[in-house]
């Protein structure tokens with residue numbers, strides 16, 4: 268039986284790597300797939316992993332219809348056994364419904380990969396729909412870590428080094444590995460407590476280096 272799989276984790280937890288590995292393993296056994304993504308950091312129509320692997324992909328825009336694409340392909344005599352769908356948090360809920368229909372009506376496996384929540388800790392609509400519809404939801408086993416060493420559960424956005432909680436939901440960017448000077452817009456994975464306190468690695472370091480107040484009344 269075909270299934271709708273949703274693999275999730277924070278940014279930098281290995282989702283795109285797993286997407287490419289999943290494609291590799293299925294293709295190596297002679298199965299025929301299609302790879303989709305949207306707003307990848309490496310540009311349009313490419314799925315990229317921080318480990319350096321990339322693969323051509325079909326770019327999903329707001330008007331893309333998965334059901335129509337698959338039915339058209341099969342009608343023209345094409346073969347599709349599975350779909351790989353990266354950055355699925357950016358897909359519209361209707362597109363996730365189309366993916367579920369592809370699984371149920373055409374017996375084609377769908378492997379979707381994406382982050383659950385945005386920089387404000389709110390669910391992305393596409394991810395919310397995946398949680399509602401997926402046959403299997405898997406949290407990535409390689410844990411991304413907060414600067415404090417705890418498992419990172421949230422994605423923070425920084426602007427010029429300072430954490431923000433307001434702004435456009437979709438802003439393509441990368442995790443800021445303590446870049447100096449900090450990028451205009453970057454991301455950092457944090458545990459819930461430090462996301463709640465808006466305590467990024469840079470701010471924690473600045474606070475710890477601040478001089479002790481003098482002991483005068």
Ligand SMILES: Nc1ncnc2c1ncn2[C@@H]1O[C@H](COP(=O)(O)OP(=O)(O)O)[C@@H](O)[C@H]1O
Nearest residue numbers: 277278279280281282283284285316317318409
């Ligand atoms: N230089 C490196 N050596 C080993 N592993 C790395 C290196 N750089 C990145 N990684 C691994 O790649 C992961 C990020 O992979 P990626 O698939 O791009 O993540 P995601 O799609 O979830 O954002 C990191 O969590 C880390 O495990």
Ligand SMILES: Cc1cn([C@H]2C[C@H](O)[C@@H](COP(=O)(O)O)O2)c(=O)[nH]c1=O
Nearest residue numbers: 278279382385386422436437438439440
């Ligand atoms: C939290 C958050 C992230 N994004 C963007 C930033 C990246 O381009 C992708 C996530 O990619 P990854 O492969 O999981 O690292 O999403 C965004 O647009 N809005 C957000 O709130």
